[in-house]
Amino acid sequence: MLEGYIPIFIIIFISAAFAFLNINLSSLLGPNRPNKEKLSTYESGMEPIGTAHDRFSIKYYMVAVSFIVFDIEVVFLYPWAVSFLNFPKPEMIYSFVIGLIFIVVLAVGLIYEYKKGVLKWD
Amino acid sequence: MIQLHELQFIIPLITICVASVLVLIVEVFSRNREVVFAVTTLSVFVALIITIRDISYSTIILNNFININNVSSGFNIVVLLSVLLSLLESRSYLIKKQINFGEYYAIILFSLIGMMLMVMANDLLIVFLGLEMMSICFYILAGFMRKRIKSNESALKYFLLGAFMTGFLLYGITLIYGVSGTTNLMVLFSNTLLHQEPLFLIGVGLFLIGFLFKIGAFPFHMWVPDVYDGAPTIVSGFMSTAGKIAAVATIFPIILKLNILDYRIIISVVSVLTMMFGNIIALAQTNIKRLLAYSSIASAGYLLVGLAAFNDMALRGILFYTLAYSFMQLGAFIVVGIIEKSSSDNKDFSNISLDSYKGLAKRNPVLATIFTLFLFSLAGIPPFAGFWGKYYLFVAAIKANLIWLSIVAILLSVIGIYYYLKVIVYMWFTDPETDETYIMSPLGTTAIILSIAGTIFFGLFPEIFFELIRFY
DSSP states (O other), rough: GGGGGHHHHHHHHHHHHHHHHHHHHHHHOOOOOHHHHHSOOOOTTTOSOSSSSSSSHHHHHHHHHHHHHHHHHHHHHHHHHHHHGSSOOOHHHHHHHHHHHHHHHHHHHHHHHTTTTTTTTO | OOGGGGGGHHHHHHHHHHHHHHHHHHHHHTTOOOHHHHHHHHHHHHHHHHHHHHTTTOOTTTTTEEEHHHHHHHHHHHHHHHHHHHHHHHHHHHHTTTOOOOOHHHHHHHHHHHHHHHBBBBBBHHHHHHHHHHHHHHHHHTOSSOOEEEEEEEEHHHHHHHHHHHHHHHHHHHHHHHSSOOHHHHHHHOGGGGOOOOHHHHHHHHHHHHHHHHOOOSEEEEEEEHHHHHSSSHHHHHHIIIIHHOOOOOHHHOOOOOOOHHHHHHHHHHHHHHHHHHHHHHHTBHHHHHHHHHHHHHHOOOOOOOOHHHHHHHHHHHHHHHHHHHHHHHHHHHHHHHHOOOTTTTSEEEEBBBBGGHHHHHHHHHHHHHHHHHHHHHHHHHTSSSHHHHHHHHHHHHHHHOOOHHHHHHHHHHHHHHHHHHHHHHHHSOOOOOOOOOOOOHHHHHHHHHHHHHHHHHHHHHHHHHHOOOOO
16 A cells, blocks of 8 residues: 555655755755855845844734735635626525625624724724 | 535534534624623533434444444433533633633634533544544633733643643554554444554554543643643533543443453553542541542542443443432532632632631531532432442443453442542541631532432432433
8 A cells, every 4th residue: 555655755765865965964064154244144235133032012913914814814715706797697696695605794793893992003 | 425415413513513614703803701601501502402312323334434323322412411411500700810812712612512522432533633622622611811821821731741742642542543544433343353463552542641641530630630730620620521421432342342352451550540549548638629530530430340341331421320329529620619719810720729618617508518419429329320330330341241340340439439538537527617607609509400310310220220221
């Protein structure tokens, strides 16, 4: 039963060995002259200000969570909207109602968020 | 495509769904907690009544995703009942603790949707969906007293361990799907050739582990005392009854119908270790919430004794025990919630050590009598419902020729009587150290009266329950 997997195991082994060899070879063969600039965090040329072990404002999380919810909403609604017109009529009504329920539930969430002041930034 | 007439079978579920959305809207627009509470309680009550009315429905609907039968409806009744009882006491407790937010009721309803979905599931994906809906709500509820360190600790512990164990559950589902090519439970039950596949057995084992964590069985029990100790008391009661019963109601019928007898020895050993651990560690507890938590671990062990039997009696016993358990465990937690006070800075619990129960009978004989009654029932002393719950489970084990298991179970439940009696001795035979008085709200009193009525009624007439819910 496992014979079919042998090529996969070989690929896994080769890729692991390749990665391991390359990383170690480059650190072994390459010159090693560290300085302060090289060792600092690379963030697109910005100067780092302190460490990441800090408490972030809750607003970032709120925005992130809302973003995920509505991002996924779009992912679901897009195929729904595209295939909508291809259905025969009874199924069209059916899929319209189902889509509507989905949107209403999310809208209630958005109303809740808005009234609780999650979307206020200051 | 869903037929419209199929929706009539899931009216209770739809009621709860609509109510949960309604509760959120009422909460943001009027902030009137009375209305929020009324809507929540009413919807649960209506769902309970409709489920009892429709007990005889037996059908598979919604693209083979939902299976409604006697067993799932019976368990749904027990779950709804325990949610209703804990809701009745919730309001006064939340006001006392200054955490009376409308979100509490919304989250309770969301978790209830998950539980009902899980119990009625006919597909592993629906099981997973329901379990996650329930669990995520529980993580929030455990940390509901957000200003208290202990509550936060319990929420974080529960979340990290729960998320980890969800991985086991998903691995199990993956393996089952990988071997069988389906997640439909009916197909999995009927295809007995599959039951010899080693990968399938491993998959079912991992699936079982995910649920053993939720019901707090050994060796996945370590979260139980910490979480129940830190969570708000009424939430502990809610989690240990409704949540545990929903998990039991999902996994036990699946394992029983798969009928893989290779698992019998594993389940027996797990159940013995669970009972041993729960009952023996509980002897050393001085905190009443931790004591009840260990007693709930022991109860999971008794339920596993029934599961190990793998016969028709087992499901009857499990259903009856969960019913009795929801009355007595929730009743005990409600009494603990009434006696509990906030410390002066409102940062931590107080009055949850056994010392605060000293001389309770002299200070408040009614409360002491009620608590004694629930503890007797938990200990399994006739004529209370807890006795018959254990009786049916152990009889199922004897019928399945697991004599050794039932003897061990009886011996361990005798050990259990000791720590329940210890609390009773504290209440009745010691002198009071304080003269505190306790306030019982009308709704909380109703919940307690219902619990007592259930404990005594099903203790005196256990067969009536089986008249209501006919099997097979």
